[in-house]
Amino acid sequence: MATAVFETRTAAAARAEGVVKAYGSGETRVVALDRVTADIRQGGFTAIMGPSGSGKSTLMHCLAGLDTVTSGRIWVGDTEITGLKDKKLTRLRRDSIGFIFQAFNLLPTLNALENITLPMDIAGRKPDKEWLDRVVSTVGLGERLKHRPSQLSGGQQQRVAVARALAARPAIIFGDEPTGNLDSRAGAEVLGFLRRSVDELGQTIVMVTHDPVAAAHADRVLYLADGRIVDDMANPTADLVLDRMRGFDARGRVS
Numbered sequence: 735m736a737t738a739v740f741e742t743r744t745a746a747a748a749r750a751e752g753v754v755k756a757y758g759s760g761e762t763r764v765v766a767l768d769r770v771t772a773d774i775r776q777g778g779f780t781a782i783m784g785p786s787g788s789g790k791s792t793l794m795h796c797l798a799g800l801d802t803v804t805s806g807r808i809w810v811g812d813t814e815i816t817g818l819k820d821k822k823l824t825r826l827r828r829d830s831i832g833f834i835f836q837a838f839n840l841l842p843t844l845n846a847l848e849n850i851t852l853p854m855d856i857a858g859r860k861p862d863k864e865w866l867d868r869v870v871s872t873v874g875l876g877e878r879l880k881h882r883p884s885q886l887s888g889g890q891q892q893r894v895a896v897a898r899a900l901a902a903r904p905a906i907i908f909g910d911e912p913t914g915n916l917d918s919r920a921g922a923e924v925l926g927f928l929r930r931s932v933d934e935l936g937q938t939i940v941m942v943t944h945d946p947v948a949a950a951h952a953d954r955v956l957y958l959a960d961g962r963i964v965d966d967m968a969n970p971t972a973d974l975v976l977d978r979m980r981g982f983d984a985r986g987r988v989s
């Protein structure tokens with residue numbers, strides 16, 4: 735019913751409805767997403783897991799408006815992005831979405847603080863000083879703001895990237911293996927900061943990961959296999975996630 739659907743949409747930070755994403759055509763056609771429907775709850779930390787090639791990155795890219803869908807619909811907040819013209823989509827991405835990638839993507843000539851405020855500088859927006867202070871202290875960078883990336887450890891660089899994503903107060907942050915390049919201690923630190931940003935700043939985060947320990951920091955794990963959502967786990971622990979992954983293994987789903 736119309737009202738119920740409307741309520742679901744407004745409660746979600748992002749939503750995919752019946753999304754199909756196919757690459758190529760004819761014999762080389764690959765269906766990366768096969769009628770995926772998922773809600774990303776506001777203020778939640780969602781991990782997306784699944785075997786290699788199951789469609790995790792494709793789903794994230796479609797939800798973030800970085801890739802178009804073949805059919806189905808995507809919303810970011812209340813805005814349907816499927817069918818949005820380039821200019822509007824670019825603006826929505828800039829204003830509403832933050833990204834954290836495996837490679838930290840910091841500019842080497844800028845110090846930590848300049849890297850954090852760069853997207854806002856480019857957009858011509860003045861950072862909210864109080865918010866910026868809170869973000870910087872949440873990610874524990876207070877002492878390192880004048881350092882350039884080369885003077886920071888990998889974990890600290892990724893914390894700068896986390897702060898950069900948080901600083902603009904995006905409606906949703908997408909992370910693609912954000913701890914993939916870090917050792918387990920630095921990875922745990924960054925995941926701790928992501929968790930705090932959800933708990934203390936109310937941030938919504940969606941993270942693609944292969945790592946059960948990383949997924950255990952989330953409140954929810956969506957499992958993809960062959961382009962479909964095959965499970966939705968609340969309150970994951972590393973052991974539960976590992977068990978679930980072994981379950982897929984036994985059914986021959988892991989490639």
Ligand SMILES: Nc1ncnc2c1ncn2[C@@H]1O[C@H](COP(=O)(O)OP(=O)(O)OP(=O)(O)O)[C@@H](O)[C@H]1O
Nearest residue numbers: 757758764766784785786787788789790791792793
């Ligand atoms: N640009 C593309 N052209 C053709 N096929 C693609 C393209 N991008 C992805 N695919 C295919 O779509 C499917 C899903 O890919 P995707 O990268 O989303 O998987 P993934 O779960 O993120 O994998 P991984 O864990 O290995 O990163 C795979 O079969 C992949 O080969």
